[in-house]
Amino acid sequence: MGIQKAKNRIGMMLAAAGFSVAFALAAGPASADAGFQQWVASFRSVAAKSGVSGNTYDRAFRGITAPDPEVLEKARYQPEFTAPVWDYFDNRVHENSVAVGREMARKWKPWLDRIEARYGVDRYILLSIWSMESNYGEILKNDKVMRNVVRSLATLAYGDKRRAKFARTQLIAALKILQSGDIDESHLTGSWAGAMGHTQFIPTSYQAYAVDADGNGRRDIWTSVPDALATAANLLRKNGWQSGKTWGYEVVIPAGKLPAGSKTLAQWESLGVERANGKAFRRGGDKAELKVPDGRGGPAFLMTKNFYVLKNYNNADKYALAVGLLADEIAGHGGLVQDWKRPFTKLSFEEKQELQQRLSANGYYDGKADGKIGDGSRSAIKAFQAQMGLTQDGHPSKEVLKFLRGR
Template identity: 35%
Template sequence: MALAVSLTALFPPSPARAADAVATYKKAVEAQFAQWLQGLWPEAEAAGVSRKTFETQLKGLKLDWSLPQLEPPDPAYPGGPAMPQAMKPKPKPQAEFGVPENYFKSRSLNALAAGGRVKYKQLAPQLTAIQKQYGVPASIILAIWGRETGFGQAALPYDAITAIATQAFMGRRAEEFRPQLIGALKIIQLGHATRAEMKSSWAGAMGHTQFLPGDFEDYAVDFDGDGDRDIWSSVPDALASAGNSLHSQGWDGKQPWAYEIELPKGFDCTLQGPDQALPIREWIDLGVRRVRDRPFPEERLGDWTFLVLPAGMKGPAFLATTNFSVLKLYNNSDVYAIFVGHVADMIAYNAPAEFVGEWQPVERFTRDRMLRFQEVLVAQGHDVGKVDGLVGFKTRQSIGEQEKKFKLPLTCYPSEALVGQVLKAASAQ
């Protein structure tokens, strides 16, 4: 066996044989995909999709092998052809998890804010009406529009049906996409859009404000009064749909999205996260102050807020309101919510791109190393949230607890001094 492996490495298959192997494998996977699609019929029928729509849109559908975040089956099916070596991912430098500061480059923030102000002048009557109806500031809706599609200028090159079906069959989050495929069929059947109009991102998000089919079903509205819910070509419909989405999921028009704050020296950063929310007045009692010596609104001192430290004690700090959590329902990321909220403030109040809190240098880790670190913490009984190699608030809380244990400076952000000790201790057991 060792000799065979060595010979294979020394004498790889000819290009023609390699191409034949790829074609054979893909043909086998496509056959499995066709069977899988037919197996969706009972679920689609129960959801109200007609047989005509089902057959017309899915018959002969092929996988889009170019999409990111795919995990093709290996082998193609039990006992079937294995994935050819030529198709297997080539070794790459391990990716780092995202450093929060990189999301907030002044050039990008200023460009989006400037674009948002231009759009506000162009669409003031519609935006005013949307804000009045849904209670969501026009600046927030503009910031989402700018972030998602560059105010409608971003290319959406994919066929939504193909993209969603491919992700539902062999994507990393396949089960999340399965109901979206049925939702996409319903959009076509009900005449909301044609197949040709349903261009999307690689993940099947559509229109100016990037709705998945489920979002469309739940939140899309006809705001321009033409009888259609059109998030693809009607800007008023798309922006109002985003407003309706936020409003329906709990946006409170009396609160901001968050307050940037300053923490007292020696503050316990493990107090961050929505599971440790307190009224603003109690944060004040703990020494928390709003930046630029601005007072918190007197009428809001009873509002429950929670601490968000995207870079632990090595970056800006925020007291987040319910609205921050609503923004995360649009895209489940702390930095996304901060980005949208901050750009909205820049649009509405001409706020500067820079936060008052400074981003300090942080150590960099590969996502695989951080994933292993999380796995060890979970094995020790810590709740790190999703074990995904990313540093969410629960992972930051756990880091702080470990820093206390090892008597390291309290930062609630990964350092080699901590990660190395935790992994070394785990490997010694």
């Protein structure tokens, strides 16, 4: 079939579905995807039944004629590397995230005062979430990470069977956000899976919790830090955050088996569980659950209700614990007493950056020297270790850095 005949056929199908032919084919045949365009055309009526106007729909999809291949690649990607617990925390709770958090606490103090007073959520928890979700907004500046939310969600709805139902729901919500006027289509950006703004809300969560904290008439979590932090605080408050209480405590546990389940702090204390810093528990009647994410040889924690409220943001123990630990360090309460069980000597954040820079200078690494050790850094370390006749474990260790410095 010739190109013009193909265009005519696609045009007739789209017109029958109530879609603008000129709009749908505007990008030309080289970048167009007929199957995707047909799906977009058919979904227009689904959106309309949910209250999305034709004008909003056409405006949202203007220029979008093919799915985003990188979104589908990320959706399919199953990492072979299962991060040990120390790796997860080392990449999130470190000197730089603490220092920037303290800087942001000073910079945004007037707004944090207001948000904390209104919602009752600890400012350091909000700063920690901001760090975890977007590196204090730095990710939003990265065009390689941020994508058109409408295109990303349409791609998943069209091309990913596992996420299709989720993506359709989120796409309708994103279109309604656009229709509300809170943001325009050029700024409706997010991650490959549709998480948006400084505090990375999916569209349905945005609809449920978004706040116009700065009073400009728009709930703008993309460019307004007050709106983003207040939105995070609103989510936590509405899910049961207990004002003035902690997320949990690092503890020391006695030898022998301990009972499972929730008990009061006083009951745990009677079983020989003590705070790692030697201080007393503040509220003996509060209930908590014992967790040892790195086994008995690593740090142990008693998690109170606020820990489980944090899991409404991301339903993973490691995430909620990282938020709590980073918040404590930003607030100046100190880090872990018992460190994670690493099989190597830990590097500082600056030393990790130096490690990446030296690996790059020697031709092993082509990523950013951002101090975060991901798959690319580990692969580079393994390649260097192989050449040097070292054990190929990929660990960012003092030993590897010492070898690199000697090159």
